Amino acid sequence: MPLTARLVLVTLAALLAACAGQPPAPSVAPKVVAPSGPFPRAAEDVLFSALGLVGTPYRYGGNTPESGFDCSGLIGYVYRNAAGIALPRTTGELLRMPTERVEVDELRSGDLVFFATSGGRRVSHAGIYVGEGRFVHAPSSGGTVRLDHLSSRYWQKSYLAAKRVLGDGAIARNP
DSSP states (O other), X not given: OOHHHHHHHHHHHHHHHHHHSOOOOSSOOOOOOOOSSSOOHHHHXXXXXXXXXXXXXXXXXXXXXXXXXXXXXXXXXXXXXXXXXXXXXXXXXXXXXXXEEOOGGGOXXXXXXXXXXXXXXXXXXXXXXXXXXXXXXXXXXTOBOEEEEXXXXXXXXXXXXXXXXXXXXXXXXOO
């Protein structure tokens, strides 16, 4: 499928999901930065895989669509199956990976975003940035994998950092 068609499908999926959710809090959304050169195929695969899992039930310790996902299980599943990359299992280990940290206004599809949802500065949650100021994550017990806006007050308040797994300075693919 041509890149343009894939981008149109992603935009359509984001718009449809936006119609079902709450409007974002009034705020300045992160700027979307296009990668230099062509859109990396691995990032595209990660993007579509993550979006395809929206609606999957949350389950603490879960790491497959059949069993459900917690936040790090979702990230590991998507990267393993869409990009052939095995990532650490916990949010703390993901944040400590020796990969490039990126600023919120430099986020690209496929970057990992980290949050301290319990207050303080200790990471407790993570998701996959998909573009247009949105990320896919497995939020909590009783919920499902969903899209949320980084610009919402809750996520802005608990935002910690972002890491780039794909691209320059990224982790090598596993054999």
